[in-house]
Amino acid sequence: GIQVEQSPPDLILQEGANSTLRCNFSDSVNNLQWFHQNPWGQLINLFYIPSGTKQNGRLSATTVATERYSLLYISSSQTTDSGVYFCAVKYNTNAGKSTFGDGTTLTVKP
Amino acid sequence: DAGVIQSPRHEVTEMGQEVTLRCKPISGHDYLFWYRQTMMRGLELLIYFNNNVPIDDSGMPEDRFSAKMPNASFSTLKIQPSEPRDSAVYFCASSLVSMGGEYGYTFGSGTRLTVV
Secondary structure, rough: OEEEEEOOOEEEEEEEOEEEEEEOOOOOOEEEEEEOOOOOOOOOEEEEEEOOOEEEEEEEEEEEEEHHHHEEEEOOOOOOHOOOEEEEEEEOOOOOOEEEEEEEEEEEEE | OOEEEEEOOOOOOOOOOOEEEEEEOOOOOOOEEEEEEEOOOEEEEEEEEEEEEEEEEEEOOOEEEEEEEOOOOOEEEEEOOHHHHHHHEEEEEEEEEEOOOOEEEEOOEEEEEEEO
């Protein structure tokens, strides 16, 4: 099946710093999403981004489907950005079945 | 809207008992998803529905698991009989999918299931 690799696995930042999280996938996809799971376990959908670039406040994401990767940018990080960031992709042949990466654990220190 | 509502928040049950998890999606959303999260396996999609119809249940681990969506505002995930390895956090999510993509993808707060 499709492989999803996220990097780095862990990231520690000082508040105010910028960061880039990466998601590589092994096959063509028709859907890619970024999720954030906060330290209390709540899952939040950040972006639906099968291709192109989107921005939402301090967060932005870019997916280059032809090169099979997506990047999540966090600017001016805040302690509330801490948590695990997951990338999830869907195969071309099955629009509903998602494969998740193992996540990047981000810790933002004050 | 109150968001996706899951119940119960926590469930502790004995091995062999039947467990039923419940989910109320956001009104108007046409897709509903059930996920499971464990330390060992991470996040897994178990099953999803479109307009109350199960579309893909290939993620359901075995026959002990079943899911239903009798109407647009309610879904259940049932485990019978439960086993300790079923202990996990179970999330429900709903979304609206249109020609332009997927919108409003929202998770519930999850049900933490412990089978002893």
